[in-house]
Amino acid sequence: MSVALAAVAALGLAACGSGNSSDSSGDASAGSTGAYTPKEGGAGGDVGVFTWWAEGSEKKGLDALVSEFEKQYPNDKFVNLAVAGGAGSNAKAKLASDLANGNPPGSFQGHAGAELTDYILADPPQIEPVNDVINALGGEKVFPKDLLDRLTVDGNIYSVPSNIHRANVVWANPKVLDKAGISETPKDIKGWIADMDKVKKSGVNTPLSIGGTWTQVQLFETVLMADLGAEKYAGLFDGSTKWDSEEVKTAVNDFKTLLTYTNKASDGDDWPDATNMVIDGKAAYNVMGDWAVAEFEAKGAKDGEDYVYFPVPGTDGVFDFLADSFTLPKGAPNPDGTKDWLMLVGSADGQKAFNLAKGSIPARTDVPADDFPKYQQSAMESFKSDTIASSIAHGAAAPLAWTDDISKATAKFYSTKDADGFLKDLTAAADKNVVK
Template structure:
């Protein structure tokens, strides 16, 4: 099916992540000129640890390709929504950047169907990436036998960030992860009794969706959760009802002013001790580092209760748009972000782990060493909130339903909306 770009632009305006794929490495003219004099790279990495990660990549790029000028087209503000809207406008006007940031996975569907991005399968073959990226990642990058993006990293989304002092003061061992959601809720009640007003911190809409996906994974298990996206698990399943009930209980221990606040606000609540827990991806690691906190002493992490042995996956990736004016420069950029040197520099700054299997775990601090081992050993599932599991339009419907639920706490209405969204997305 082919979608009009106008529809793609409309999806981007919702503020959800709409991303593109990459270019055909054996045909530079298909993606525009082979000019490698410069590369304009479009991201929303304009501040904090994200900008630090980008800066680290650019430093390696400048060393590897000193004759290609890097042009930073980052767009700040709106938690990425400003950038996504600007990108959609540029693509609609057939004025693409040379490469743009994406999330790997189903989120790329709309750009692929709109024929705004190129197949990078030959790029993978020419640069040996099929040999250094794991099959669990390659499977999630492949659409109808083709690969459309180059990941710079792998993030984990089922991580609880824990303030050790807050738990210790309440008589809870911070290093012993609760066995399941019931045990976690019991600990939150202990924290309440100890005077912690907000045991669990949340922020803007996508963080609330991420929390919900964690609950779904915990209750349904890997197969049941993944079945939601192909229809083998229905959203009217009784286990989804149970997940909504657990989600309701978790929100009762959370701050009520999260909507409209970006994720660092919720993470900072754990850092400063006004909250005990925050469910956040491992980009939060850089936030703790920036505040001078020590892993294992000031804070610790564990998988969201009930998800141990599962790795909730997402990846930042980059693309080669159709008509990129400096396709040669874009290919140089893609080579840097997929290189061992580029991935190490980027991930040490951002808190994620390298996509390459030949990375040396000893080059990374304790948390990332554990995440590298978990990705290799655990059952990998695709993140809903971060575009790996579903296309943008479906995520849009789920986010709207979660947003309404946070206000109304009407579980039946939420489940009905989730059923409708699944039926619409799968054409049932």
């Protein structure tokens, strides 16, 4: 078994059964050593926080967290180290350089799940366990056990989750659909493609909007989920499903067909432009994580009137999971200040403020759903009952190196449209990262 596969297995990343139990109690993990007790008002000093939340609804979410941090820990000084770039493509490169050069920030944003294994397995490790913070926040009493299991490696938890996002969401313009004569949600990818034909014939040049490479990877992962189902999709990352299987071939060809209905995009195109095409009626559909809901609201669009949403056809009952989380880097310049930040990120007040602004849902189970708009309430309900699948594009399904290989293969495919070549590249990436 390769290091990558061992790490994924340790994180329990196979899609779990329906239901996320949150009524258990006890320590956050077997390796817990007590709970962190912050000083009143905070430890004092600078707390440099590295994210890719530099604009749009993401920045609003960060600003909401910072406001709460300043209230609860007035002795600490927040230092914004944000680097622009959707899904962190630019930020991760700079972060890797800073960590390699012994210049860690106070804390950095990472997608919860397999993405963090690169930092955990580095020699020497680049992040520290935060079990004491998780315990101080309430452990399994306030965080779903399934979520904590996905954060745990060898009995230790290495990040504090700030939210839960769903990636397999279609955002649609109902006026564009009405014009095309579409009144029902398609049940599978083939039905969705048929509806895109109707949209195209109605005079809309771009039935499906996309952005740069990471948005295409996200679209592709949802097609994989639709055509393989959650269990076989999860098997792609533990070796039980082969990347050159007939189901994956079907998904690749469906993905290829979907791309014939999209706008032209370059790698640097970020997600808001694609979402705005739906808001402006220039596209019928966009597959985007539920951070998009904040973009719709910022533009004054009304839920159910100016936009509608539904799971990617074929994935109803599957929750394509990702979570933003924050870490304690090894050698952080102000570790107690960092733990103050982590306490705020994981607190009920912090999660309410952050998720209301960002469009995601709290990772905690004790934040009242009534405080949130309609979409987020529906997402909270789905997260409790749906089968959970882990996102490729957002670091939950595979370590960074493997995700990078999939991203490169997707970018190449977008240019060539060579389905056989794409399958070979995906299989080679799996062979390199799983099968030794």
